[in-house]
Amino acid sequence: MSFFTKLRERLTRSSSKIGEGLDGIVADSAPDTNTAPEADTPSSAAAGIPAASPPAARPSPGLMGRILGRGEAKADEPRRALDDAMLEELEDMLVQTDLGVETALRVTANIAEGRMGRRVSSTELKQLLAAEIARIMAPVARPLPLYPRTPQVVLVVGVNGSGKTTTIGKLASQFKAAGKKVVIAAGDTFRAAAVEQLQVWGQRAGVPVMVAAQGSDPASLAFDAMTRAEAEGADLLLIDTAGRLQNRQDLMEELAKIVRVIRKKDPTAPHNTLLVLDATTGQNALNQVETFRRLADVSGLVMTKLDGTARGGVLVALADRFGLPIHAIGVGEQIDDLDAFDADEFARALVGI
Numbered sequence: 001m002s003f004f005t006k007l008r009e010r011l012t013r014s015s016s017k018i019g020e021g022l023d024g025i026v027a028d029s030a031p032d033t034n035t036a037p038e039a040d041t042p043s044s045a046a047a048g049i050p051a052a053s054p055p056a057a058r059p060s061p062g063l064m065g066r067i068l069g070r071g072e073a074k075a076d077e078p079r080r081a082l083d084d085a086m087l088e089e090l091e092d093m094l095v096q097t098d099l100g101v102e103t104a105l106r107v108t109a110n111i112a113e114g115r116m117g118r119r120v121s122s123t124e125l126k127q128l129l130a131a132e133i134a135r136i137m138a139p140v141a142r143p144l145p146l147y148p149r150t151p152q153v154v155l156v157v158g159v160n161g162s163g164k165t166t167t168i169g170k171l172a173s174q175f176k177a178a179g180k181k182v183v184i185a186a187g188d189t190f191r192a193a194a195v196e197q198l199q200v201w202g203q204r205a206g207v208p209v210m211v212a213a214q215g216s217d218p219a220s221l222a223f224d225a226m227t228r229a230e231a232e233g234a235d236l237l238l239i240d241t242a243g244r245l246q247n248r249q250d251l252m253e254e255l256a257k258i259v260r261v262i263r264k265k266d267p268t269a270p271h272n273t274l275l276v277l278d279a280t281t282g283q284n285a286l287n288q289v290e291t292f293r294r295l296a297d298v299s300g301l302v303m304t305k306l307d308g309t310a311r312g313g314v315l316v317a318l319a320d321r322f323g324l325p326i327h328a329i330g331v332g333e334q335i336d337d338l339d340a341f342d343a344d345e346f347a348r349a350l351v352g353i
């Protein structure tokens, strides 16, 4: 099964909330159902495609073409004239689906631009929304960069339970399968369960997992792991870290010490600091980014658990607010349930087209 198919199937809690929301908005005041769309269809305008072709013509191929080519509006679909009341409903619905107020306002304004008074169907609204979401997310859709310098040190941060361990396990497996030599350091030395779980992932992937005695200094483990990664000629060193936000000062010092120590070996390390976020936390993910940016030099995001939630829209808010690269998304607990983030696919899956 392709990752897009999986994504579409597993994002249904988010996409049905948005889809039903849009259907409801159009149905709210759609007295006549058989009005044909006006010449400049919203979908073509959304993509910046000139409305040269008649509404029934197939959209041009390519990124936007693929978005707009799906779920084409049927002639007999209910329609509603785009007015202030409708835009307000749209904005409320987007806020409820976790896009956040600022992003919801911007998206709604862009959808409205040049279209006030036009009669639009739910399908057209979905197409417009998907195009807007893809536009916001395209600049941040960047896979984890790989550098020629090895070992590339990837520090993985995030609150407990966000999916750090699982993400490290999945990344390690996937990089190993791609021919990279990987070492994992179980840097959350206080949590025996996290260490054990990493060991299980390491065994599964055939990747060594460096562990230390419970409660010992994570920085010292990171140093040892760096030494081993260098000695073994590893391409990647993935370092798990603690996620105790209850005591931010301690955590900040712990992370800073890990960084200080690995820089003794390589002044350019860590090369990436990945923040892992749990989609089910919704708007709280925005606060977590703010907090972890203060604690560590976050260079990119991974969002997990998009499968179990109707709050997937938060990823759009994150992209819009912070502009940090989104390297990967997780839609389940298996190795292949994590993949690079693709803006176009995500936008279509989120809106359900």
Ligand SMILES: Nc1nc2c(ncn2[C@@H]2O[C@H](COP(=O)(O)OP(=O)(O)OP(=O)(O)O)[C@@H](O)[C@H]2O)c(=O)[nH]1
Binding pocket: 158, 159, 160, 161, 162, 163, 164, 165, 166, 167, 188, 191, 193, 194, 197, 243, 304, 305, 306, 307, 308, 330, 331, 332, 333, 337
């Ligand atoms: N459904 C789903 N579950 C996930 C996903 N990613 C992780 N999980 C589950 O979320 C739970 C927490 O994940 P961990 O990887 O242990 O999270 P952590 O951040 O390392 O947390 P601690 O081990 O508590 O520090 C586990 O049961 C994972 O199997 C995902 O994309 N989808």
